[in-house]
Amino acid sequence: MTPSANVSVRPPEVAGRFYPDSHNACVDLLERCLAAARPSGGVDAKILVAPHAGWVFSGPIAGTAYASLRRRADAIRRVVLLGPAHRVAFRGIATTSVDAWATPLGTLAVDWKALTEALAVPGVAVADAAFAEEHSLEVHAPFIQRVFPRAAIVPLLVGDAPMALVSEVVGRLWGGPETLILVSSDLSHFHDQATARRLDAETAGLIETLRPENLNGRGACGHRALAGVLDQARSRDLRATTFDLRTSGDTRGNPDRVVGYGAFALEYAHAARLPEADRRQLIEAARFGVKFGIEHGRTPKVGLGGGLSPTLTTRRACFVTLTLDGRLRGCIGSMAPHRPLLPDVIDNAWKAAFGDPRFPPLTAEELDRIEVSVSILSTPRPMSFADEADLVRQLRPDIDGLIMHDADRRGIFLPSVWSGLPKAETFLTQLKRKAGLPTDHWSETLRVFRYTTESFGAAFREVA
Numbered sequence: 001m002t003p004s005a006n007v008s009v010r011p012p013e014v015a016g017r018f019y020p021d022s023h024n025a026c027v028d029l030l031e032r033c034l035a036a037a038r039p040s041g042g043v044d045a046k047i048l049v050a051p052h053a054g055w056v057f058s059g060p061i062a063g064t065a066y067a068s069l070r071r072r073a074d075a076i077r078r079v080v081l082l083g084p085a086h087r088v089a090f091r092g093i094a095t096t097s098v099d100a101w102a103t104p105l106g107t108l109a110v111d112w113k114a115l116t117e118a119l120a121v122p123g124v125a126v127a128d129a130a131f132a133e134e135h136s137l138e139v140h141a142p143f144i145q146r147v148f149p150r151a152a153i154v155p156l157l158v159g160d161a162p163m164a165l166v167s168e169v170v171g172r173l174w175g176g177p178e179t180l181i182l183v184s185s186d187l188s189h190f191h192d193q194a195t196a197r198r199l200d201a202e203t204a205g206l207i208e209t210l211r212p213e214n215l216n217g218r219g220a221c222g223h224r225a226l227a228g229v230l231d232q233a234r235s236r237d238l239r240a241t242t243f244d245l246r247t248s249g250d251t252r253g254n255p256d257r258v259v260g261y262g263a264f265a266l267e268y269a270h271a272a273r274l275p276e277a278d279r280r281q282l283i284e285a286a287r288f289g290v291k292f293g294i295e296h297g298r299t300p301k302v303g304l305g306g307g308l309s310p311t312l313t314t315r316r317a318c319f320v321t322l323t324l325d326g327r328l329r330g331c332i333g334s335m336a337p338h339r340p341l342l343p344d345v346i347d348n349a350w351k352a353a354f355g356d357p358r359f360p361p362l363t364a365e366e367l368d369r370i371e372v373s374v375s376i377l378s379t380p381r382p383m384s385f386a387d388e389a390d391l392v393r394q395l396r397p398d399i400d401g402l403i404m405h406d407a408d409r410r411g412i413f414l415p416s417v418w419s420g421l422p423k424a425e426t427f428l429t430q431l432k433r434k435a436g437l438p439t440d441h442w443s444e445t446l447r448v449f450r451y452t453t454e455s456f457g458a459a460f461r462e463v464a
Helices: 023-035 055-067 070-075 112-119 138-147 163-172 193-208 223-235 276-296 341-354 388-394 415-419 424-434
Strands: 047-050 078-084 093-095 100-103 106-109 124-126 152-158 179-184 189-191 238-247 258-268 317-324 327-333 370-377 401-406 409-413 447-451 453-457
Touching (some): 023 138, 047 223, 055 258, 093 163, 106 138, 112 124, 112 152, 112 163, 163 223, 193 258, 223 238, 276 341, 317 341, 388 424, 401 424, 409 424
Parallel strands (some): 078 179, 093 124
Antiparallel strands (some): 317 370, 401 447
């Protein structure tokens, strides 16, 4: 953007300190950060989380987040940029009054049409003074200019703001493929390397499992912005992937007093697809779990070595289904993410082969004949309904998996069950049977959760 005489521009305030203040040096360091990006596992992000320290410390981690979307950079026209206030204390969410932000790369337009939508929410206001010496948003501006050349920004500085306020604003600005939500946040602050890694792994777990209510300032300085964005992600059925998790001690700093950095991406679960190499590795891992069980009579102990795709090391829930001659031979899984995907697949494959109470343990003679499929579950979301008819109307055949709870009874159906039970009424009554409930059961305490899956491997049909 080339500003005209009547366009107001915010000058850079931390250039020369947090990032280079000359055009060439800025571009050079940006490209080095992007070139050093770690693999993204094919994730097509709607939300990115990236750090905001000085580029010499956090730039490589931020570069990993941005590089993951370079392949569709021209499609992104709006970046909703949220980050924490470090210098000025205030309540709510603040933005600037200007038409553009200047950086050593030129000027970056502000999307005032979108910003007006945000300003209509009580608790959001123009407050230029809140941005004095503030770096959390500014350090991202050159990255946005370089990676998304057609994008304008919606700059939102989050002060003492409740999760509900941030979530409402993000919901209004959500948009379509043209809009990227970008959260600026570092992780733990000023611990030794070992403590920081432990704390950062805990925070990464909260992001991966979409638990915004458990975030706090000890784990992420941008926890308020992050919580509101994760609240939207949970309600809209997104799934998270951790791309990178390092500290300033890993990049350029004293290992005795470090700051944690993470690069995360969240994509729509219903459209997510692992790369073919990752899918093959998971199917092979499931087969390994079964073969090891036959040979040793127990599940293997699995460690996560280096070089694995981030989609395999992120916490996810999965089910592993075994079929024999086209018929179900075992199906066991995790209903909530609690460990990295790769060991979850291996352990669930072992349980499907030897621990499904519906079938006898798999035999060595059957091993070469079994087919394996894996279903990765999104985070279950509670459904609201007035009665059973209302619940039936809301069900989406071939899309929804369901989890049903009532008292100590629980049942789960994968979306694949729709192939054998195509009518929503039958799907629901058979799920009751699986949960150990009468088919005409109904109570005020009944709870139902929906989720979606990414499934691959052998085709199968599971019936109640």
